[in-house]
Amino acid sequence: MSALTLRGITKTFGTMPVLKGIDMEIESGEFTVLVGPSGCGKSTLLNIIAGLEPPTGGTVEIGGRVVNSVAPKDRNIAMVFQTYALYPSMTVRQNITFSLECRNVPKREREAAVARVAALLQIETLLGRKPSQLSGGQRQRVAMGRALVRDPLLFLFDEPLSNLDAKLRVEMRMEIKQLHQRIRSTNVYVTHDQIEAMTMATRIAVMHQGEVQQFADPDTVYNRPANLFVARFMGAPPMNTLPARIETAAGGVRAVVGKGEAAMTLSLPAACAMQAGREVVLGLRPECIAEEDRWFGHGGERVILELPVEMTEPTGAETIVLARLGGERTLARVSPDVRLQPGDRGRFALDMRRVCLFDPGTGALIA
Amino acid sequence: MLDRTAPDTMPAWGRLLAHVVVWALGLAFLVPFIVVVLNSLRTAQEIAQTSMIGWPESWAFPNYAEAWSQFCVAQNCTGLQPFMWNSAAVTIPATIVSTLLGAVAGYAISLWRFRGDTWIFGLVVLGIFLPQQVRLIPWTFVLRDIGLINTLAGLVLIHTIQGLSFTTLFCRNYYLSIPQDLMKAARIDGAGFFRTFFRIVLPLSPPILIVTVIWQFTHIWNEFLYGVTFTTGSQQPVTAALIGLNAAIADVPQYGVQSAAVVLAALPTLLVYLFGGKYFLRGLTAGAVK
Numbered sequence: 001m002s003a004l005t006l007r008g009i010t011k012t013f014g015t016m017p018v019l020k021g022i023d024m025e026i027e028s029g030e031f032t033v034l035v036g037p038s039g040c041g042k043s044t045l046l047n048i049i050a051g052l053e054p055p056t057g058g059t060v061e062i063g064g065r066v067v068n069s070v071a072p073k074d075r076n077i078a079m080v081f082q083t084y085a086l087y088p089s090m091t092v093r094q095n096i097t098f099s100l101e102c103r104n105v106p107k108r109e110r111e112a113a114v115a116r117v118a119a120l121l122q123i124e125t126l127l128g129r130k131p132s133q134l135s136g137g138q139r140q141r142v143a144m145g146r147a148l149v150r151d152p153l154l155f156l157f158d159e160p161l162s163n164l165d166a167k168l169r170v171e172m173r174m175e176i177k178q179l180h181q182r183i184r185s186t187n188v189y190v191t192h193d194q195i196e197a198m199t200m201a202t203r204i205a206v207m208h209q210g211e212v213q214q215f216a217d218p219d220t221v222y223n224r225p226a227n228l229f230v231a232r233f234m235g236a237p238p239m240n241t242l243p244a245r246i247e248t249a250a251g252g253v254r255a256v257v258g259k260g261e262a263a264m265t266l267s268l269p270a271a272c273a274m275q276a277g278r279e280v281v282l283g284l285r286p287e288c289i290a291e292e293d294r295w296f297g298h299g300g301e302r303v304i305l306e307l308p309v310e311m312t313e314p315t316g317a318e319t320i321v322l323a324r325l326g327g328e329r330t331l332a333r334v335s336p337d338v339r340l341q342p343g344d345r346g347r348f349a350l351d352m353r354r355v356c357l358f359d360p361g362t363g364a365l366i367a
Numbered sequence: 368m369l370d371r372t373a374p375d376t377m378p379a380w381g382r383l384l385a386h387v388v389v390w391a392l393g394l395a396f397l398v399p400f401i402v403v404v405l406n407s408l409r410t411a412q413e414i415a416q417t418s419m420i421g422w423p424e425s426w427a428f429p430n431y432a433e434a435w436s437q438f439c440v441a442q443n444c445t446g447l448q449p450f451m452w453n454s455a456a457v458t459i460p461a462t463i464v465s466t467l468l469g470a471v472a473g474y475a476i477s478l479w480r481f482r483g484d485t486w487i488f489g490l491v492v493l494g495i496f497l498p499q500q501v502r503l504i505p506w507t508f509v510l511r512d513i514g515l516i517n518t519l520a521g522l523v524l525i526h527t528i529q530g531l532s533f534t535t536l537f538c539r540n541y542y543l544s545i546p547q548d549l550m551k552a553a554r555i556d557g558a559g560f561f562r563t564f565f566r567i568v569l570p571l572s573p574p575i576l577i578v579t580v581i582w583q584f585t586h587i588w589n590e591f592l593y594g595v596t597f598t599t600g601s602q603q604p605v606t607a608a609l610i611g612l613n614a615a616i617a618d619v620p621q622y623g624v625q626s627a628a629v630v631l632a633a634l635p636t637l638l639v640y641l642f643g644g645k646y647f648l649r650g651l652t653a654g655a656v657k
Contacts, residue, residue, distance in 0.1 A: 047551075050551075050555060052551050052554065052555075071554075072551075072554045072555045073554065073555060073556065073557030074557075077555065078555065079551070079552070079555050081548040081551070081552060082548070083546055083548045085546065085548035085549050085551065085552040087549065087552075087553075087566070087567050088570075088571060089567070089570030089571060090566075090567075090570075098553075098556050098558070098566070099555075099556035099557055102556055102557035102558050102562065103557055146552075146556075
């Protein structure tokens with residue numbers, strides 16, 4: 001069943017278009033993440049789904065029912081806010097049951113609902129406390145409890161982890177994902193953090209300038225980004241995007257990056273032959289450029305190149321290397337035991353199976 | 368708030384100068400009050416024989432009893448007592464009603480944005496800047512037409528409505544610091560206008576309500592112009608009744624009793640300030656929920 005359908009959603013503030021026609025269909029049980037840089041319209045879209053803001057055009061359907069003129073409380077949704085938005089003067093218990101109280105649910109049922117949610121989130125011992133007596137992670141849990149207590153059709157998350165410190169954020173990320181796997185809720189989750197999107201989503205909608213750039217599963221978004229924006233936004237460090245020219249030669253298809261003496265040639269998969277003769281932007285993830293003796297797996301093109309090293313960033317688990325490929329700045333991810341120094345010429349293995357080609361004019365993925 | 372942990376960059380002589388100035392100003396404000404309090408504890412003869420300024424030779428506490436229940440103000444020898452009750456009967460309801468209405472109005476303007484809300488707020492606040500005298504004649508018409516001239520209810524009405532400008536301003540500014548997310552959460556939870564107000568906003572309001580109550584109480588209690596204009600005789604609030612003292616002083620100087628009357632009339636606002644003053648200063652600078 002389709003839990004949420006958006007058709008042609010537009011929003012303008014004054015004369016400024018914020019959303020330019022969003023179409024989206026979200027199935028029941030999906031974990032959809034809306035991700036994009038700040039100002040891309042993702043929070044506005046979430047507010048429109050919640051009914052906290054009216055769209056300028058288009059329709060919102062929740063559970064098969066058009067809800068454009070339905071008040072937020074009657075949309076069968078729950079929302080978790082970035083600031084948690086816990087009612088400061090109420091105890092945790094009262095915070096969780098407030099929505100039930102507003103719906104005149106009998107006290108006995110409210111108690112049962114609190115007990116169920118508190119057990120699920122392991123916050124039984126906090127029920128008597130005020131929000132000011134809770135840590136950030138505990139507040140986050142209570143905010144989730146408040147959403148879970150009503151068992152709504154749709155859960156909306158508005159950057160719920162961005163106020164937590166880095167360690168806690170990773171823990172809560174896992175918990176939210178586990179919770180979703182357990183109760184199979186339908187989640188729409190807004191974040192600017194592409195790692196949250198990759199790790200939690202069943203489907204990611206990458207937004208930019210009021211439009212959905214790509215709406216697909218994390219694997220596709222990461223490996224086959226629909227355009228250059230998605231390629232550069234997803235992944236840390238981002239995908240290398242190098243201007244190149246596609247040529248056919250005796251040995252097959254190849255890309256030439258750079259001009260003159262610095263020019264380098266990379267052999268490409270046969271499927272790229274259709275782009276022969278074109279100027280393109282060649283996209284290659286940093287993890288596809290590694291130390292010379294890295295084994296990428298069976299099949300596919302493997303290219304060995306000697307590249308000048310400009311800088312290294314050891315992270316412990318791996319080392320990010322900034323090198324020049326055909327004169328273009330290029331990032332590689334090498335094993336931490338490869339000790340390269342700035343100024344060295346390092347030998348790198350390139351995994352060309354996962355190369356992406358983009359149209360330099362439109363930015364769209366072409367191969 | 369003052370940051371008391373900030374490194375002190377002021378030189379020693381500067382600190383000394385600052386202390387001298389502050390103490391001098393404090394004394395300048397306190398001296399008249401101290402003189403009145405001391406005189407309220409001296410007998411009329413003692414004041415007449417020595418001077419207006421002096422330490423009581425024998426503590427004349429009966430001055431207060433006399434001022435409270437026997438002293439003659441404008442030919443009424445009832446003491447200040449009935450006028451004090453009049454003032455209380457005007458000040459207490461007007462303070463409570465104007466504070467509550469201001470809280471609701473400030474809440475509506477700050478947290479339930481609606482078309483034209485800034486204009487309405489501007490008009491409400493304009494009331495602060497209109498001089499009292501300008502409003503006298505319109506109020507005369509209103510009170511006459513609804514039959515409340517020379518009644519305490521008329522004064523309650525005036526002070527409630529005029530107080531709304533200040534109470535709305537205070538509460539609206541305070542409520543602006545309540546995060547919008549809290550309002551969104553309440554909307555999704557299904558709380559309406561008044562449930563959100565009573566369950567979420569009002570419990571966060573004590574700091575600003577204390578400020579507003581102190582402000583309204585002192586202003587209404589000390590108010591004088593409407594009191595003398597719209598009430599006469601036994602209906603007057605204590606500030607208006609005290610004028611009678613002027614006439615009395617010209618006839619028979621009874622400085623002791625008269626000073627006691629003045630202290631009595633000022634006592635409620637002094638007590639409110641003594642008990643609520645620290646909340647007042649705190650509330651003026653506090654944010655709502657951080």
